Amino acid sequence: MTMFTNGFSTLQMPKDFEPVKAKDEFTELYLVNTKIPMSIKFSTTPTLVGLPEIRADIEKNLENNDRINLIASDFLPINDDIYYMIVSSFSDGENGVRRNEFLYVEDNNLYLFEFTYPYADRELDDFYLNIIRSLKISVPKYIVENGEYRINHE
Template identity: 75%
Template sequence: MVMFSNGFSTLQMPEDFQQIPPKDEFTDLYLVNTKIPMSIKFSTTPTLSGLPEIMNGIEENLKDNGKIELITSDFIVINESLYYMVVSSFNDGENQIRRNEFLYVEDDNLYIFEFTYPYADRELDDFYLNIIRSLKIIVPKYIVENGSYKLNKEESSNSS
């Protein structure tokens, strides 16, 4: 079992996935498996919004986007924590792509898991839930105050 850690959070990485360097400051982990094919993205962003506001914003954006079909949008409990789950699909020209997103807010930090793959497969439910269940937040990545945010300098070095 391979664990990912960035000093702020840890989670279990599935086997047979390659880590790709993140393209933005909020993406903590980006994994791809070309055999399945599937990508997994784990991000952390600062937020002052709660899950109901985030849900409303996402649903509005999806409603206004004619290319993306909203399949389901609901709150679910994972590891006794409330997550917002949104499942959508879109066509990339060749395949029907499905995206399952799980969002969680704690200490003004929004944690986002995004699983993207070219088919709907109920067999994957346990696969991605196991990854989400493995999330351990060591310290918040961002500190949000006075209308802005900064990287938390605490990291896990003080909590080891």
């Protein structure tokens, strides 16, 4: 088992996934498995709002997007924490893609797991949960004060 760590958080990386260079500053880990095919993205962003506000904003944005189909949206206990889970699908006309997202807020940091793959498979539930359950937060990555954020160098 391979572990990922960035000094702020640690999590288990699944077997047969390869890291890909992240395209934005908030993505901590981006993995792909071309055999399945599936991608996993883990990101951390600063936030001043909690999961209820995040849920309302996401659902509002999805209502205005005809290309994305909302499958499920609910709060979910994982370990001793409450996550917001959203499952959606979209199509480019030829291929359908499913995305399962799990969001968690602690100390003004939003932790997001995003699993994207081209089919619906309930067999993957344990796969997702095992990765999410492996998350250990050492210290918050971002300090949010006075409407601004900075990286925690403590």
